[in-house]
Every structure is written in C-alpha cells, then in structure tokens.
Amino acid sequence: MPITLTIRYFAALREQRGLSFESISTDAATPADLFRQLVVSHGLTLDPALVRASVNGAFVEMDQALEGGDEVVFIPPVAGG
Amino acid sequence: MFRVQTSPISEPLLTGHPASGATASFVGTVRDLNEGRDVERLEYEAYEPLASTEGAKILAEAMDRFGLLGAACVHRVGMLEIGDVAIRAEAQARHRHEAFLACEYIVDEVKRRVPIWKKEHYIDGASDWINAGGAADAAAQEHDFYRRQMRLPSFGDEGQAKLRAARVLVVGAGGLGCPALVYLAAAGVGHITLVDSDRIEASNLHRQPLFVYVDRGRPKAEVAAERLRAQNPFVQVQAQVDRVTPVNVGVLFREADLVLDCTDNFATKFLLSDAAILYRKPVIQASLYQFEGQMFVIEPGGPCLRCLWPETPASDCVGSCAEVGVLGSVAGVLGAMQAHEALRRLLGHPEALKGELLTFDLTTFETHGLIVTRNPACPACGSSASVVLEENYEVEPTADLSFYTLVDIREPDESAVQPCLGARLLPLSTFGLSDLPEGEILLVCQVGIRSLDLAIRLRKQGIQRVHSLRGGVEAL
Numbered sequence: 001m002p003i004t005l006t007i008r009y010f011a012a013l014r015e016q017r018g019l020s021f022e023s024i025s026t027d028a029a030t031p032a033d034l035f036r037q038l039v040v041s042h043g044l045t046l047d048p049a050l051v052r053a054s055v056n057g058a059f060v061e062m063d064q065a066l067e068g069g070d071e072v073v074f075i076p077p078v079a080g081g
Numbered sequence: 082m083f084r085v086q087t088s089p090i091s092e093p094l095l096t097g098h099p100a101s102g103a104t105a106s107f108v109g110t111v112r113d114l115n116e117g118r119d120v121e122r123l124e125y126e127a128y129e130p131l132a133s134t135e136g137a138k139i140l141a142e143a144m145d146r147f148g149l150l151g152a153a154c155v156h157r158v159g160m161l162e163i164g165d166v167a168i169r170a171e172a173q174a175r176h177r178h179e180a181f182l183a184c185e186y187i188v189d190e191v192k193r194r195v196p197i198w199k200k201e202h203y204i205d206g207a208s209d210w211i212n213a214g215g216a217a218d219a220a221a222q223e224h225d226f227y228r229r230q231m232r233l234p235s236f237g238d239e240g241q242a243k244l245r246a247a248r249v250l251v252v253g254a255g256g257l258g259c260p261a262l263v264y265l266a267a268a269g270v271g272h273i274t275l276v277d278s279d280r281i282e283a284s285n286l287h288r289q290p291l292f293v294y295v296d297r298g299r300p301k302a303e304v305a306a307e308r309l310r311a312q313n314p315f316v317q318v319q320a321q322v323d324r325v326t327p328v329n330v331g332v333l334f335r336e337a338d339l340v341l342d343c344t345d346n347f348a349t350k351f352l353l354s355d356a357a358i359l360y361r362k363p364v365i366q367a368s369l370y371q372f373e374g375q376m377f378v379i380e381p382g383g384p385c386l387r388c389l390w391p392e393t394p395a396s397d398c399v400g401s402c403a404e405v406g407v408l409g410s411v412a413g414v415l416g417a418m419q420a421h422e423a424l425r426r427l428l429g430h431p432e433a434l435k436g437e438l439l440t441f442d443l444t445t446f447e448t449h450g451l452i453v454t455r456n457p458a459c460p461a462c463g464s465s466a467s468v469v470l471e472e473n474y475e476v477e478p479t480a481d482l483s484f485y486t487l488v489d490i491r492e493p494d495e496s497a498v499q500p501c502l503g504a505r506l507l508p509l510s511t512f513g514l515s516d517l518p519e520g521e522i523l524l525v526c527q528v529g530i531r532s533l534d535l536a537i538r539l540r541k542q543g544i545q546r547v548h549s550l551r552g553g554v555e556a557l
Contacts, residue, residue, distance in 0.1 A: 011371075014373070059451055079344075
C-alpha cells in the first residue's frame with residue numbers, strides 16, 4: 001500500500017534534486033528506503049552514508065518506520081562559512 | 082613623540098622610514114566661528130605632566146593597533162590667532178589605509194583624553210572656556226556608546242556589565258565571523274579573542290565587510306582586530322593568526338565563556354564540537370550553503386555534531402563556498418544570528434534552540450527547527466565516548482614534530498649516549514620553569530614516562546602548552 005509523504009531537501013541535496021519541496025506517493029518503509037529510491041529516480045550522487053533524515057521536525061534513525069502524511073527532511077552535512 | 086609647546090608648529094614631525102609607503106598628517110587650525118559666534122583668537126591651556134603621559138600613551142596605542150612605523154603629535158598652547166596651527170598629528174605606515182585610520186585615531190583620542198582646555202575670545206569682547214577633551218569622563222562616554230541598547234527592557238547597567246565581563250572566542254574571521262564580530266564588539270562584549278590563519282583575498286571581500294580592497298594579503302585576524310578596536314575602543318580584542326588544533330583548543334576554550342564557530346571546514350567544526358563537550362563551553366555553530374544556512378548550538382548535556390555524524394565527513398564530500406558559491410548577505414544573516422544568540426545567552430535570556438538544528442532558506446525565508454536527540458552511542462558525548470582531547474598529553478612519534486620545540490629532560494649522561502637531535506637539554510634534576518622555551522613544547526625522555534609525568538605536573542600548574550613524546554627517544 002503506497003503512502004503519501006512530503007519531502008524537503010537541503011543544501012547539496014536540494015541542488016541535486018533541483019527543488020526544495022515535493023509531495024510523493026511511495027512504498028518506501030523507512031527514510032533509508034526512500035533515499036535509495038530517490039537516488040535511482042533522480043540520479044542523486046551524494047553518499048547515502050552522509051545523509052540524515054528528520055521526520056516531522058526531529059532527526060530519526062534512517063531505519064525508522066514511515067507513515068502516511070509524514071514530512072521527511074533530508075539533510076547533508078554543511079560546512080561553508 | 083608627543084609634545085605640548087608654546088612656539089608655532091610648522092615643520093613635519095616624522096622623518097622618512099625605509100619601509101614606509103604612506104605618511105598621513107592632520108593639521109588642526111583655529112577657526113573664526115564657534116557655535117555661530119565670531120571668534121577673534123583662541124587660548125589653549127594644558128595640564129602638562131598628565132598631557133605628556135596621556136599623549137605618549139595614545140601614540141603607543143596607535144603604533145600597536147595599526148602596526149605603524151612612526152607616530153607623532155604636537156599640541157600648541159598659549160594665545161593663537163585665526164589660522165594658526167593648534168595640533169599636528171602624523172602616522173607613518175606601510176600602506177595608506179592604516180596611516181589614515183591611525184591619524185584619525187590619534188586626533189580623536191587626544192581631543193578626548195588629553196587635558197587641554199581652550200578659551201575662545203569672541204569679537205564682541207566676551208570669552209568662554211571650552212572643554213577640549215581630557216576632562217571628559219571615559220565612563221560617561223562608554224555609557225553614551227551603549228545608551229540605546231541599555232534602554233531595552235531588562236537590560237540597563239546590569240546587562241551591560243554582563244557583556245563587559247564576558248569572554249567570547251570567535252573561530253574564523255570570514256563570511257560568518259565578520260558580521261558576528263562586528264555585533265559582538267559593538268554590543269560591548271568585553272573580551273573577544275579571534276583566531277584565523279587566513280590572509281585576505283579579493284574573493285573574500287563580497288562577504289567579509291570588515292575588510293577593504295587594500296587589505297589584500299594581510300592576515301584576517303589582525304585586520305579584523307584593528308577594525309573592531311577602532312569601532313569600539315571600550316572592548317579588548319585579541320587576534321591570533323593561527324589554526325585551531327587539538328593542541329591549542331584547550332587553552333582557547335578554558336579562557337572563554339562561549340565560542341562562535343564561524344569556520345568553513347568539517348575538521349575544525351567537529352573539533353570545536355568535541356571541545357564543547359570536553360571543556361563544557363557552549364559552541365554556537367553556523368554553516369552556509371549557497372542561499373541556505375544552518376545554526377546549531379552545542380553545549381554540555383545536549384546533543385553534539387557527532388550525535389548526527391559520528392565520523393568527521395571528508396572535506397570534499399559536499400561543496401565549500403569556493404566551489405558552490407555564496408552570497409554575502411546570506412553569510413551576514415547567519416553571522417549576525419550567531420552574535421545574537423551569543424548576546425542572548427550572555428544576558429541570561431531564557432534558553433532557546435536547545436538541541437535544535439535551525440535551517441534558514443533565504444530564497445523563500447522559510448525556517449525549520451529540527452530536533453536533534455542525544456545519541457547514546459555518540460563517540461564524543463555518549464556513555465563510552467572515545468573522542469578525547471583533554472588527555473592529549475602525549476604526541477605520537479609519527480606526528481609532525483616540527484610543530485613543537487623539543488626539550489630533552491634526560492640527564493646529560495643519558496643524552497650523550499643516545500642524543501635526541503634538535504632538542505634543547507633541560508635535565509629534570511635541575512629543571513626550572515623559567516628555562517622553558519616559548520611556544521608548544523614536546524618533552525622527551527628515554528621511554529616517555531618521565532616526560533609524561535612532567536607534562537601532567539606542568540599542566541596542573543597551568544602550563545597547557547607542554548606535551549610528552551609517547552615512547553620517548555626509543556620510539557623515534
């Protein structure tokens with residue numbers, strides 16, 4: 001059963017995805033699954049090991065279960081100054 | 082050279098200096114109008130002993146602050162006619178920018194602090210003594226500087242005193258550091274230490290407004306400190322042209338109440354995050370990516386950077402400002418935000434941002450607060466933390482030893498048998514603190530036990546710059 005999620009992208013991820021916000025229908029069960037799908041569908045090149053996910057405003061482990069309506073934020077480390 | 086004299090001032094005061102490229106001079110003359118009244122002539126009077134010492138002090142400050150090659154000022158006393166020279170100040174520097182700034186500084190400070198009064202004789206026969214500085218109370222002037230912020234609710238003298246007593250370390254005087262430093266100094270943070278090893282380049286100037294075009298090639302820390310002192314003479318600013326390393330981070334943190342991470346690389350950001358935990362000092366961190374910024378406060382008891390990223394990411398994993406571009410105003414917003422958070426904390430305002438990573442998208446003005454929870458397995462703040470800076474008494478023999486001054490503490494007969502090349506000999510039996518050389522010291526003995534013991538003892542006495550070579554001479 002696919003669920004509907006909203007996704008926000010930050011920094012290098014936003015640049016690679018070409019947008020900062022989208023709403024999608026997916027069968028991904030966890031942020032890690034979801035990110036793998038995005039890598040395939042959008043050719044993201046950032047090392048998945050560096051990506052952290054926040055769900056509904058709090059950082060979570062990449063294997064936490066996702067639910068319909070969740071807002072997922074993907075964020076890479078940022079160092080510019 | 083500062084002098085008060087009755088004879089007319091005419092000649093230039095400074096002679097040539099081979100390294101000088103610029104001499105700025107200011108000549109102040111008697112004008113025919115004071116507050117709408119016609120002036121016939123002026124009479125200056127000085128309290129000479131104090132005027133001379135205070136004047137000399139001002140010149141010494143200017144030499145120091147602006148890195149001058151020469152500075153001089155002469156003030157005339159007695160009766161002066163319209164057009165006569167009352168004061169002449171000169172500043173000699175390598176470049177014109179410092180010469181101009183220093184010249185202005187000297188004249189402003191002389192007018193403010195040196196006890197010289199003037200009596201104006203008006204054409205209508207009347208006369209008035211006018212305070213030409215000196216008598217003015219420095220405290221009143223300082224109060225005047227901060228008047229508008231002291232009017233804020235629950236600020237007042239008490240808030241200003243908190244800021245005056247505060248010691249803030251700012252790491253990085255770049256895109257984030259420039260705005261952060263300006264607002265910290267302007268608000269009256271009493272002691273600011275800034276550390277940056279870079280020199281100013283043309284490509285920095287669009288986002289680092291403390292610097293001007295002619296500053297290219299000069300160390301950022303030094304120039305930033307000069308500008309901040311000129312901006313607010315009531316605060317102390319110390320500059321260190323250096324990188325923050327595991328070796329010097331302890332000393333820097335121990336002397337600070339809080340730290341601003343205005344750096345642009347993962348290695349230093351993660352080092353400062355680790356230091357926040359070890360030395361129990363809050364670190365207000367910000368980072369930029371194109372039109373976005375992030376801010377995160379790391380403090381003891383809360384999550385740290387390694388709760389999110391246990392390993393320091395490689396420097397080339399995501400783009401730097403040089404690669405992906407950055408807009409000056411984005412750096413300005415984030416740097417000002419860091420200074421603001423620092424001031425809020427120093428003033429004791431209620432906690433905000435506890436354990437939250439704040440993101441700012443300055444294309445849409447959207448902000449998000451993402452809660453970071455402590456990771457029990459975090460290598461820096463978790464229950465079995467393995468990132469240890471505090472106990473880094475020992476330096477591995479494979480490390481870059483050229484960073485240290487080597488001191489061999491073995492007895493002369495031992496050193497003679499197996500010499501430690503390049504080391505200074507300070508045998509333990511006759512060891513005295515006054516013999517210690519400057520800089521970071523690496524103590525060396527035969528197998529690294531006596532040197533470790535001495536390093537621990539010296540650090541307990543407050544000398545943090547000593548280390549011990551692990552394994553001693555035998556490991557080399």
